[in-house]
């Protein structure tokens with residue numbers, strides 16, 4: 001970089017020698033960490049678990065789960081020979097108990113309702129509001145309770 005010195009004269013300023021690649025720097029970084037037996041960032045084992053943290057992880061988990069589930073459903077619909085009512089009848093013919101069936105339905109309904117409601121919480125945060133710790137907890141509990149209630153309501157209609 002060209003900089004003007006105190007006396008006003010121009011001189012070049014070279015901060016980093018360009019002798020190494022990013023990969024070499026990373027290798028050096030990890031070799032040093034291993035040699036000094038340093039714990040790996042972000043030190044997952046030393047964090048104290050909290051409700052907002054669990055909810056954040058669950059939002060990502062349900063987002064990825066929904067993406068995978070919907071993609072799998074769409075692909076199966078394309079490649080399987082039968083149609084939807086056929087497979088629905090097939091499931092009915094297995095005579096699965098109501099408890100297991102309810103659990104399976106909850107497993108489908110909950111990720112969708114949780115991700116949608118928590119997504120609305122995220123969009124609300126995007127307005128710049130609701131970031132005090134009590135507000136984060138309060139909106140979190142509202143989302144958890146509403147997700148469970150809407151999932152149970154959806155199961156009743158499934």
Ligand code: HEM
Pocket residue numbers: 059060062063064066067070115116117118119120122123
């Ligand atoms: C089947 C429907 C949906 C799928 C497959 C889906 C999938 C995903 C995925 C994969 C992510 C990224 C998660 C991460 O890496 O952290 C995500 C994030 C997000 N989703 Fe969804 N989503 C769906 C529905 C919704 C709905 C209905 C809403 C809102 C009403 C919503 C709001 C959000 C928001 C706000 C984020 C970003 C959260 C952040 O800032 O970290 N999503 N979603």
